[in-house]
Amino acid sequence: MKLSKLYMPTLREVSADVEVASHKLLLRGAFIRKSASGIYTYLPLGYKVVKKIEKIVREEMDRAGSQEILMSAIQPREIWDASGRWDRFGPEMFKLKDRNDREFCLGPTAEEYFTTLIKDEVKSYKQLPLNLYQIQTKYRDEKRPRFGINRAREFSMKDAYSFDTSPETMEISYMEMYRAYERIFNRLNLDYKVVEGDSGAMGGNKSHEFIALAETGEGEIAYSPSGKYAATSEKAKVTYKLPGEQELKELKEVATPDLKTIEDVTKFLGIEKNRSLKAIDLMVEGKPVIVFIPGDRELNMSKLEGYLGVPEHDIELMTEEDILSINSSAGYTGPIGLDKSVRLIFDNAVTKIQNLSIGANKEGYHIINANYGRDFSGEVCEDLLEVRKGDIIEETGEEYLFARGIEVGNIFQLGTKYSEALNATYLDVNGKEKLIWMGSYGVGVTRTVSAIVEQNYDEDGIIWPMSVAPYQAIITVVNNKDEEQMSLGEKMYEELINLGVEVLLDDRNERAGVKFKDRDLIGIPLRVTVGKKAGEEVIEYSNRKDKEKVEMTSEESIKKIL
Ligand code: ATP
Ligand code: MG
Ligand code: MG
Ligand code: MG
Numbered sequence: 001m002k003l004s005k006l007y008m009p010t011l012r013e014v015s016a017d018v019e020v021a022s023h024k025l026l027l028r029g030a031f032i033r034k035s036a037s038g039i040y041t042y043l044p045l046g047y048k049v050v051k052k053i054e055k056i057v058r059e060e061m062d063r064a065g066s067q068e069i070l071m072s073a074i075q076p077r078e079i080w081d082a083s084g085r086w087d088r089f090g091p092e093m094f095k096l097k098d099r100n101d102r103e104f105c106l107g108p109t110a111e112e113y114f115t116t117l118i119k120d121e122v123k124s125y126k127q128l129p130l131n132l133y134q135i136q137t138k139y140r141d142e143k144r145p146r147f148g149i150n151r152a153r154e155f156s157m158k159d160a161y162s163f164d165t166s167p168e169t170m171e172i173s174y175m176e177m178y179r180a181y182e183r184i185f186n187r188l189n190l191d192y193k194v195v196e197g198d199s200g201a202m203g204g205n206k207s208h209e210f211i212a213l214a215e216t217g218e219g220e221i222a223y224s225p226s227g228k229y230a231a232t233s234e235k236a237k238v239t240y241k242l243p244g245e246q247e248l249k250e251l252k253e254v255a256t257p258d259l260k261t262i263e264d265v266t267k268f269l270g271i272e273k274n275r276s277l278k279a280i281d282l283m284v285e286g287k288p289v290i291v292f293i294p295g296d297r298e299l300n301m302s303k304l305e306g307y308l309g310v311p312e313h314d315i316e317l318m319t320e321e322d323i324l325s326i327n328s329s330a331g332y333t334g335p336i337g338l339d340k341s342v343r344l345i346f347d348n349a350v351t352k353i354q355n356l357s358i359g360a361n362k363e364g365y366h367i368i369n370a371n372y373g374r375d376f377s378g379e380v381c382e383d384l385l386e387v388r389k390g391d392i393i394e395e396t397g398e399e400y401l402f403a404r405g406i407e408v409g410n411i412f413q414l415g416t417k418y419s420e421a422l423n424a425t426y427l428d429v430n431g432k433e434k435l436i437w438m439g440s441y442g443v444g445v446t447r448t449v450s451a452i453v454e455q456n457y458d459e460d461g462i463i464w465p466m467s468v469a470p471y472q473a474i475i476t477v478v479n480n481k482d483e484e485q486m487s488l489g490e491k492m493y494e495e496l497i498n499l500g501v502e503v504l505l506d507d508r509n510e511r512a513g514v515k516f517k518d519r520d521l522i523g524i525p526l527r528v529t530v531g532k533k534a535g536e537e538v539i540e541y542s543n544r545k546d547k548e549k550v551e552m553t554s555e556e557s558i559k560k561i562l
Helices: 021-028 044-063 077-083 111-119 167-187 245-252 262-268 301-308 320-327 417-422 445-455 483-498 512-522 532-536 554-561
Strands: 032-036 039-042 074-076 094-097 103-106 130-139 154-164 192-196 206-213 219-223 230-232 237-241 279-284 287-292 341-345 350-354 380-384 401-415 425-427 433-435 437-444 473-477 503-506 526-530 538-543 550-553
Touching: 021 032, 021 445, 039 044, 044 130, 044 154, 044 167, 044 445, 074 077, 077 103, 077 111, 077 417, 111 130, 111 154, 111 417, 111 437, 130 167, 154 167, 154 445, 167 192, 167 206, 167 401, 167 437, 192 219, 192 401, 206 219, 206 445, 401 417, 401 445, 417 437, 437 445, 473 483, 473 512, 483 503, 483 526, 483 532, 483 554, 503 512, 526 554, 532 538, 538 554, 550 554
Parallel strands: 192 230, 473 503, 473 526
Antiparallel strands: 032 039, 074 103, 094 103, 130 154, 154 437, 192 206, 206 401, 219 230, 219 401, 237 380, 279 287, 279 341, 341 350, 401 437, 425 433, 526 538, 538 550
């Protein structure tokens, strides 16, 4: 491609609200343009990078035996009603109606859609296991779109779904995807950590997140120096103690008021606004429900996801109205959560109290800031507790290390949650009908672009790793009015193209300084500068990373590029 023709409107400045390097450099280097909050256009260079990432993702998914399909971005409401996620997804879901008032959403993910696709046609154990994927635009009306394409409202995701006959084979499919993800992120040259997601606190789900390390990342991870242990900091496991028999008995004696309003709930739990209690997780009719306490609107969803061990979109945020409607819903009339299972989530502690009626504010009883030893004691069991700096990993005696990062991939064991909701079954060897075991696997394709930039830039611009660079090489003709320079530049350009190199030729009628600045900014790995010695077929060769210039013949430089 010749730069005189390339649509590459680079920028000197970007608006002041652009916070992180990747966002800034992708805008300045003419990779992306904003069209609305969280909605972006990919310009020629940017789209090339996206396609490079897609190619690597495709190759590794195909290698792992997954098959690519393409489903619509528009999904009918009914399948989301079946799983209960039409409501549960809440305001993050873009919803729309057609001219006949039929309701749809713009898919934020596609567990229901894929399950619906296969359920009538997969009938026998002989057709399983099956793994399907797509690379497709996803829509999430994020509460806080930020960092450009990092947290967008429209973004490209590779999503895959595995279908198996048993939990054991589901585990195998899951590990195959785990390995495929390692290969993908290795090939993308990312410095990343695979961290444990939830540990099965709610429904036995297992998950791993692939976190590209970056100071500006929104997620925090905790890991052990030996590498034996890594988890999102909220999900890190430590030993925790539950109330003992006597304490349970005493706590049970506390009055259990009838909860009618959100004030009742907050009073009941002894919550003051802005105190440490973040959310209350209740089981209502066997289903996890999260009570969202007003006054704490800044609830960190990914943190909450970690606490509860369920994907964010499975967490129900409730308003006062919701609470009232649950209170009066058929078959359940008692105060919320009582004689069900109650888990209180504190800033720095998780208390799991089962089959217990609790009351707060009775003298000597503390629900808020309940401390082991002071408020209760008991047998040792494992639970989820946020890890703090200085905490020791019991198994290894090491102190946790912490790092920040960007979630570029997430894999989940789903079990039978969606097959049950959508009635996806198969007949086993004995002709017995059984539920299909599923997994789901996401890669944030466009978010990965920004994660790569966060790890690869300097004060002059982006430094693309070769595997995703929009072009591998760039030839800069210092003076495009000089015939010798232009003809050597063109000759090398043709030669490199014929050799299969993706190459740019900067033949623009611009000052050399502008060309050099742009070349640094857009981060092409290998560079040839054709200048005064063009007549002798001598050029200057350098690479973007160290910029060290070496004079050599044009032939020598072509050999180097290959
Ligand atoms: P986050 O915690 O950042 O909100 P998520 O856990 O909600 O992400 P998943 O449902 O696990 O996201 O989706 C799979 C992948 O899609 C994520 O790992 C991430 O790489 C990507 N992704 C999710 N939300 C966005 C977004 N708003 N913009 C760009 N990529 C996204
Ligand atoms: Mg997440
Ligand atoms: Mg999210
Ligand atoms: Mg995730």
